[in-house]
Amino acid sequence: MSFAFPIRIYWEDTDAGGIVFYANYLKFMERARTEWLRSLGIAQQQLRHETGGIFVVSETQLKYHRPARLDDQLLVTAELRQAGSASLIIGQRVLSNPEQKNAPENLPAHALLCEGTIRIGWVDAATLRPARLPPSVSAIFERLVIVRNSAGPGLSTVKP
Amino acid sequence: MSFAFPIRIYWEDTDAGGIVFYANYLKFMERARTEWLRSLGIAQQQLRHETGGIFVVSETQLKYHRPARLDDQLLVTAELRQAGSASLIIGQRVLSNPEQKNAPENLPAHALLCEGTIRIGWVDAATLRPARLPPSVSAIFERLVIVRNSAGPGLSTVKP
Amino acid sequence: MSFAFPIRIYWEDTDAGGIVFYANYLKFMERARTEWLRSLGIAQQQLRHETGGIFVVSETQLKYHRPARLDDQLLVTAELRQAGSASLIIGQRVLSNPEQKNAPENLPAHALLCEGTIRIGWVDAATLRPARLPPSVSAIFERLVIVRNSAGPGLSTVKP
Amino acid sequence: MSFAFPIRIYWEDTDAGGIVFYANYLKFMERARTEWLRSLGIAQQQLRHETGGIFVVSETQLKYHRPARLDDQLLVTAELRQAGSASLIIGQRVLSNPEQKNAPENLPAHALLCEGTIRIGWVDAATLRPARLPPSVSAIFERLVIVRNSAGPGLSTVKP
Numbered sequence: 001m002s003f004a005f006p007i008r009i010y011w012e013d014t015d016a017g018g019i020v021f022y023a024n025y026l027k028f029m030e031r032a033r034t035e036w037l038r039s040l041g042i043a044q045q046q047l048r049h050e051t052g053g054i055f056v057v058s059e060t061q062l063k064y065h066r067p068a069r070l071d072d073q074l075l076v077t078a079e080l081r082q083a084g085s086a087s088l089i090i091g092q093r094v095l096s097n098p099e100q101k102n103a104p105e106n107l108p109a110h111a112l113l114c115e116g117t118i119r120i121g122w123v124d125a126a127t128l129r130p131a132r133l134p135p136s137v138s139a140i141f142e143r144l145v146i147v148r149n150s151a152g153p154g155l156s157t158v159k160p
Numbered sequence: 161m162s163f164a165f166p167i168r169i170y171w172e173d174t175d176a177g178g179i180v181f182y183a184n185y186l187k188f189m190e191r192a193r194t195e196w197l198r199s200l201g202i203a204q205q206q207l208r209h210e211t212g213g214i215f216v217v218s219e220t221q222l223k224y225h226r227p228a229r230l231d232d233q234l235l236v237t238a239e240l241r242q243a244g245s246a247s248l249i250i251g252q253r254v255l256s257n258p259e260q261k262n263a264p265e266n267l268p269a270h271a272l273l274c275e276g277t278i279r280i281g282w283v284d285a286a287t288l289r290p291a292r293l294p295p296s297v298s299a300i301f302e303r304l305v306i307v308r309n310s311a312g313p314g315l316s317t318v319k320p
Numbered sequence: 321m322s323f324a325f326p327i328r329i330y331w332e333d334t335d336a337g338g339i340v341f342y343a344n345y346l347k348f349m350e351r352a353r354t355e356w357l358r359s360l361g362i363a364q365q366q367l368r369h370e371t372g373g374i375f376v377v378s379e380t381q382l383k384y385h386r387p388a389r390l391d392d393q394l395l396v397t398a399e400l401r402q403a404g405s406a407s408l409i410i411g412q413r414v415l416s417n418p419e420q421k422n423a424p425e426n427l428p429a430h431a432l433l434c435e436g437t438i439r440i441g442w443v444d445a446a447t448l449r450p451a452r453l454p455p456s457v458s459a460i461f462e463r464l465v466i467v468r469n470s471a472g473p474g475l476s477t478v479k480p
Numbered sequence: 481m482s483f484a485f486p487i488r489i490y491w492e493d494t495d496a497g498g499i500v501f502y503a504n505y506l507k508f509m510e511r512a513r514t515e516w517l518r519s520l521g522i523a524q525q526q527l528r529h530e531t532g533g534i535f536v537v538s539e540t541q542l543k544y545h546r547p548a549r550l551d552d553q554l555l556v557t558a559e560l561r562q563a564g565s566a567s568l569i570i571g572q573r574v575l576s577n578p579e580q581k582n583a584p585e586n587l588p589a590h591a592l593l594c595e596g597t598i599r600i601g602w603v604d605a606a607t608l609r610p611a612r613l614p615p616s617v618s619a620i621f622e623r624l625v626i627v628r629n630s631a632g633p634g635l636s637t638v639k640p
Binding site for chain 2: 337
């Protein structure tokens with residue numbers, strides 16, 4: 001199972017349509033990516049201090065399947081799809097959280113609300129020019145890819 | 161000690177000054193108020209379905225003492241200051257979280273970053289006209305006030 | 321030339337990387353789509369009152385080419401790519417505005433910062449179930465498609 | 481009449497209550513302050529490059545009188561209330577724009593929706609420590625105060 005981060009919907013996330021504003025799913029995905037990176041030992045603020053580099057997003061693709069509403073509890077996943085020397089492709093899904101109880105709008109547990117593919121690149125923080133990932137960071141993603149591939153042909157390649 | 165809700169700072173919360181954008185403290189305070197209400201048994205979405213009313217903010221006062229930064233872990237408190245038949249005054253503080261470790265910018269534990277006083281009123285969701293709080297909700301706040309007053313001098317369970 | 325809407329970058333739009341936060345381009349594109357629809361005679365709030373329907377986004381694809389910064393002046397375009405009975409595909413670009421003067425970071429006029437493809441669908445506002453576009457709205461998009469096709473090769477007035 | 485900046489309400493500004501989310505008035509006020517400063521010849525990004533300093537908000541007080549809704553057109557004012565060597569107090573109002581036509585919710589022209597008092601200080605951008613305003617900036621605010629005071633005793637001091 002991929003990394004999953006819980007998120008609760010607050011007033012700030014919704015719009016006058018009564019549902020979560022479409023841009024905010026990118027916020028939720030960023031939070032989940034940040035926590036996923038942290039779970040791998042990658043603290044972005046610290047890394048910037050040490051290496052002078054930051055991640056920036058270069059491409060996003062989102063499909064919106066079902067709307068989320070105020071008070072909803074969600075899970076946002078993150079999993080590595082592809083790792084290069086200067087960029088990563090990350091797959092993310094926003095699911096309803098099975099622990100959610102007594103919700104006025106009953107979503108089934110793990111209903112898929114939104115799914116996305118995010119490409120992020122590593123850049124120099126001062127010039128924003130693309131740069132190679134720091135070796136310590138690359139090594140982490142290479143290990144992830146090896147684990148995934150060694151899982152054998154019975155498993156989906158996109159599931160670590 | 162008053163109710164306290166943990167919040168982590170993500171990229172979305174910061175601005176080009178390298179710190180949290182000033183309006184976002186109102187988001188954090190709203191999240192904490194929502195969870196404080198939930199901890200008291202008040203679910204806003206459900207209450208709207210049942211009573212046709214919602215809370216709206218009518219007044220805010222904020223003082224910004226120290227800036228928060230990316231990756232910071234905060235605690236946002238909420239405590240009842242005053243309860244009327246149609247409105248409440250809530251005191252809130254944003255503090256650095258003592259569990260925060262290895263932060264590049266070392267804030268002392270429980271350093272006060274921001275404090276606010278928020279007045280919220282109860283309105284009809286359709287007309288937005290002020291209305292009396294539902295009795296079930298009023299009763300909860302009355303109990304809180306009684307607990308606070310009976311705590312006596314020396315204790316500060318729900319007192320600032 | 322497609323519809324273009326001017327946008328200025330404020331503190332709220334930026335993040336601690338010193339550039340515009342990636343989710344905010346979806347805000348800018350939504351503003352430009354709203355004004356584009358308004359320029360075609362489609363006022364969303366009024367339409368909701370009259371028909372009970374609203375537009376919701378079902379798919380987005382964004383490519384980020386160059387970052388925007390505080391004080392930058394941008395143009396956000398919107399043009400119809402495809403019109404169906406219940407959904408539309410809209411192409412959008414975020415460009416530097418040629419009227420921008422004395423900017424610290426000199427972007428060339430009309431430099432492409434971000435481009436996106438947005439699919440929007442028409443839904444019942446209460447149930448959020450997909451529905452056919454109101455005939456008055458469909459007629460507007462059909463006229464646009466005809467104008468585009470009759471423009472012939474060599475012209476690109478409303479062509480992607 | 482004080483400086484006034486037009487703002488249109490988009491989906492991003494609203495919440496599930498059908499009205500503008502309370503924190504967003506601080507965004508609108510920041511936009512108006514930025515344009516007011518620009519109208520006085522103060523470009524914040526350029527000033528940061530030249531002096532190493534930025535404005536930060538140290539205090540806000542807001543009163544919310546009437547809600548704004550999707551598609552509403554507003555005017556946000558900004559006027560100097562007080563100028564010190566390291567900080568300013570600015571009065572701001574959010575009004576309905578008299579040019580707004582055919583709005584579903586008819587607000588009277590110049591109806592007061594929200595009013596605020598904002599204290600901003602000048603800080604070193606690197607350390608965020610308070611600092612004296614650059615002389616070129618101070619001179620601008622001193623001239624404003626003189627103009628205001630010379631307007632005579634019949635006029636309110638806080639209304640230029």
